Amino acid sequence: MSATQYFLRRTFISIIVFFGASIVIFCLARLIPGDPARIALGPFASKEMVEQYRELLHLNESIIIQYKIFITNLFQGDLGISTYTKRPVLIDIQSYFPATFELVLVAVTLMIIIGMPLGILSGKFKDTFVDHISRVFSLLGVVTPSFLWAIILMLIFAFWMPIFPVSERFDEALDPPKLVTGLLLIDSLLEGNFNFFKDALAHLFLPGLAIAMPAIGNVARLTRTNLSDIYDKQYIEFAKSYSFSEFKIATKYALKPASIPTVTIIGLDFALMLGNAFLVETVFVWPGMAKYGVEVILAKDLNGIVATALIITTFYLVINMVVDFVVLILNPRISLKD
């Protein structure tokens, strides 16, 4: 199978899973006991209002027709009107999603630039102090709820040692750049506004770290095992017998194959991080999908809930596709075989 065929097949599978997920989410929204119209409007709405609302949501049609309407509208970029914000859901999501996206990107970056060196160090200095520290760290990372990480980091680095700002995305005193991508880091760079860039980065650091914490441990542990496996391989022995420098062996021969499982775990950890973003955003008063998600859930906003779940799922699917392609580039042998 060529790379193009692989690409097409992988995309096709993702599209099928997307439709499957949309059916699951849609059915959950419609089959759960209770009248969605009544729940949305509250117990004091009149019968006529409820009936009108049912008409509006096409609730009187059969579920298959309802799904058809839903999916057709979806492809026209219409996710319905949010009963909570009274605006089109798509507009809401456009304003909240970039904040979460930026946060998760920072978290992934932190996870790689902290996790991989930690794993390399503990692989290199096996069974020494560094190794023990990194193992304790990875264990604690997995078992600590990420909202607790958020609270601990906030207490230490924002209150007791005020190095980082406490909450929100940027300092109110600064003028935000014109929104192009919605990602403040990129938008401020586009304008050449370095002051704002620094401020936005400082605001991103603590919540990003809190989200990355559970994943950093995973990455470190994986990198450690893989590196030690690869250092036992014959081609490393061979490179050593040519008296290549240790640095060259590490960077040229060992690190590339060792990073493949790490890239794979990034894809898997993404689900974890997207979930954790919900918790960390709450602590840091971050105006992202979590804020929106929790608000629409408490307000019983049917369209909002379905859209939030669907957007996050789509995001996760896309990331996993990207990860699969990166793995393919790193090691063309694996995936093309079957």
Place this chain on the structure above:
Amino acid sequence: MNIFKTKSFYKFSRNPLSVFGLIIVVTVLLLAIFAPFITPFPEHVGPFTDFANKSKPPDSTYIFGTDKIGRDIFTRCIYGYRISLILGVVVLSIAVPIGVTMGLCAGYIGKKTELVLMRITDIFLAIPALVLALSIIGLLDRPNLLYTMIAVSMAWWPWYTRLIYNITRSIKTEGYIAAAEVMGASKFHIMFKEILPNCLPSLLTKITLDLGFVILVGSSLSFLGLGAQPPTPDLGTMVAKGASLLPDTWWFSLFPGFAILIVVLGFNLVGDGLKDMFDVDV
């Protein structure tokens, strides 16, 4: 057979971390069961108020401090363990049977059953667990503990389907399965009497690990205000109550937070020990 004298138990007990985990788990269980006798102020569990002692930092009477209306946080944490453990047990008693049955059917029967069941599983796995649980709670009526349990179970079963499916596929070509088939054993008998017992070590290990993680996800949901409702002493809710009041009354959040950490750590260490003991991969 005395389990304490087996080779596997020896292996388990030689690992100090696993033993440490076991000690944590047993202690938490005992604390939760005997909460009314151990805790200093059992009456502080419900809607109790004592404004003379409100928001007190930790001292010798109130070792974890008191909350906004003067209730002892230590007492509430211990009672919170009751809720957490019940949540873990109930969620897994719903999710495991569903997941196991689907995994056995998909793995053993194969063909169209396999295709349909595994695609459904894949689709559920494509939705991040916490987001799926959140949406289900959102769509149900008012948030409460029962709905949290249902929502987490719905997000949890696919992992068991995956696990059992993989094991079933690898052992269904074994000789004893063929022998049972030749003797005319029913599909039901082969799945539940021949294959399932061989899955038990992996299953037990995963259940132990997951008890911790279910508690973690459950507390995350209640942290967002979508779990047990006040005045029920729920650890996640308690952390959330304090989070908006940082940094002045840091003990509101930190102690319940660490209480969650400790129980998850305990189950995780025991699970890791079992993994080594049974030599399985989950």
